[in-house]
Amino acid sequence: MNITVAKSAGFCFGVKRAVNKVYEQADIKNGPIYTYGPIIHNEEVVKDLEQKGVKVLSCEEELTDEQKKRGGTVIIRSHGVSKKTYEKLEQAGMEIVDATCPFVLKIHQIVEEFSNDGYEIVIIGSSAHPEVEGICGWCDPAYTTVIANEQEAENFQPKSGKKVCIVAQTTFNYKKFQELVEIIQKKGYIRDIRVLNTICNATEERQNEAASLAETSDLMIVIGGRSSSNTQKLYEICKEECANTYYIQTTADLHLAKTGHIDNVGITAGASTPKKIIEEVQKYVRTKL
Ligand code: F3S
Secondary structure (H helix, E strand, C coil), rough: CCEEEEECCCCCCCHHHHHHHHHHHHHHCCCCEECCCCCCCCCHHHHHHHCCCCCEEECHHHCHHHHHCCCEEEEEECCCCHHHHHHHHHCCCCCEEEEECCCHHHHHHHHHHHHCCCCCEEEECCCCCCHHHHHHCCCHHHHEEEEECHHHHHHCCCCCCCCCEECCCCCCCCHHHHHHHHHHHCCCCEEEEEEEECCCCCHHHHHHHHHHHHCCCCCCEEEEECCCCHHHHHHHHHHCCCCCEEEEHHHHHHHCCCCCCCEEEEEEECCCCCHHHHHHHHHHHHHHH
């Protein structure tokens, strides 16, 4: 029996880098360590870090005077933060370890430069997402609009009426991005529109690889949190290619029995699934089938 784990299963490059940085800091630092928001949406990882003394900070205002006096390290997660947040953390006397994904940092740079050049900024994405909140904090708030759907794109009217720079949240769907950009481009009165496709292909790569792996597998296992939308999407994609697809959170959810018909098993995992869990599942499958 062949067990194949998708190369793109689990953490993307930016998340892996951020999580590693936290463990690294926990190893080398003696003082208090905080992550600015949970480092990933995975309770086990957050709990594991808590045991190593890493606390989650929701905002800089949460720091008490006592904590400020003690100082410590704040790790910025892959989503990034606004310019103001860096400043406030510095003013609070904290050392900042920046684990913002380089692809997100690039967006900060783009919107800051274009904003300084008098462009109005349009961010295609979800305004409630921390990454988008962070991006908004690198350009002029009076000339920044977040657009998530067709209606909002139709309603968009640049305040300056002239120059517009459009970027995207890294995890936004490319097709939808193109559709929304087209709606804005059709408004003939905007003189200069710069479209910068800042979508990261990690999600798409994971989905494409999952589909081709599921296609050649007799049994497909998708690992990830129940409420993780990217894992749900992976499951749907795999289920279409392989009827025998399981959606599990950990090995505890997996009840396999020898059927004798399984030659190829495929495993993939959502963006917040740690390597450890993927390896456990792999080991379990090997012993059970
Ligand atoms: Fe991950 Fe960075 Fe892309 S956090 S999804 S590699 S933008």
